[in-house]
Amino acid sequence: MKGRVRQPTGRYAGKTASERGAERRERFLGAALELFGAGPGYRATTVAALCEAAGLSTRQFYEEFRTLEDVLAALHLLVNDWAEAAVTEALAGSAGQPAAERYAAVFRAYAASVTSDPRRIRITFTEIVGISPRMDEQRLSRRARWIELIRAEAEAARARGEAADRDYSLAAAAFIGSVNGLLHDWAAGWVDASLDELVEELVGLLLASLRRPGG
Missing domain, CATH: 1.10.357.10 (Tetracycline Repressor, domain 2)
Incomplete structure (x- = not known):
């Protein structure tokens, strides 16, 4: 099982690492609400599909979550x-x-x-x-x-x-x-x-x- 990737620290584009992480997390959860709740469902969703729906990378996924x-x-x-x-x-x-x-x-x-x-x-x-x-x-x-x-x-x-x-x-x-x-x-x-x-x-x-x- 993959562990979470350590997030980079410091500011980027005027936002702290925690602020950027919160935004990514919100995007992943929004994409999950659509895929799990309206699309193919949790069992038929992959990490890659979730990342594509959220417009984020798999590396960014593992910075916020360990597993789907x-x-x-x-x-x-x-x-x-x-x-x-x-x-x-x-x-x-x-x-x-x-x-x-x-x-x-x-x-x-x-x-x-x-x-x-x-x-x-x-x-x-x-x-x-x-x-x-x-x-x-x-x-x-x-x-x-x-x-x-x-x-x-x-x-x-x-x-x-x-x-x-x-x-x-x-x-x-x-x-x-x-x-x-x-x-x-x-x-x-x-x-x-x-x-x-x-x-x-x-x-x-x-x-x-x-x-x-x-x-």
């Missing part, structure tokens, strides 16, 4: 970071609202981020699956973060008297599984519904899991 899998890993994290930022903003904007309105805002923000670009859906739900134990661990680790976010929100609703008094760990895991499955199937064309209908259904599922007996 490193690019997929970085891209998967980036797509998740975009969605997480959208959800964080929605949570802040819906503070103090009743659970139904708050969760509708949160899931609309998440769904809008993930589905705003079909390439993001493919990276999130398809390309990363079954690549390697490392990538499976990363995928499950990011899923765990989403599960924890839902569990914490459910606990907060319980503390406000809007949810039943119980442990929400299992319910949060089941809900995130439903989110992933439904969005994947919708993106694949297997679910005939609008994005708003999907959000409404998901919010309904979550509220049903929070509902107090007789509530």
Whole structure:
């Protein structure tokens, strides 16, 4: 396995080595989003093809990454970071609202981020699956973060008297599984519904899991 090539230091064209590296990395990730998410896919892409799409050399590739899998890993994290930022903003904007309105805002923000670009859906739900134990661990680790976010929100609703008094760990895991499955199937064309209908259904599922007996 090739290791990363050491980057040159010092300024060039008014930019530091780190600035040039960041620009190259962004170009590689942009090319990867297109090739992995819309083109032949990760498994059918080579380093040479990625470099050609990015307009950069293989030497420049190995200055930023060790392997093509490193690019997929970085891209998967980036797509998740975009969605997480959208959800964080929605949570802040819906503070103090009743659970139904708050969760509708949160899931609309998440769904809008993930589905705003079909390439993001493919990276999130398809390309990363079954690549390697490392990538499976990363995928499950990011899923765990989403599960924890839902569990914490459910606990907060319980503390406000809007949810039943119980442990929400299992319910949060089941809900995130439903989110992933439904969005994947919708993106694949297997679910005939609008994005708003999907959000409404998901919010309904979550509220049903929070509902107090007789509530």
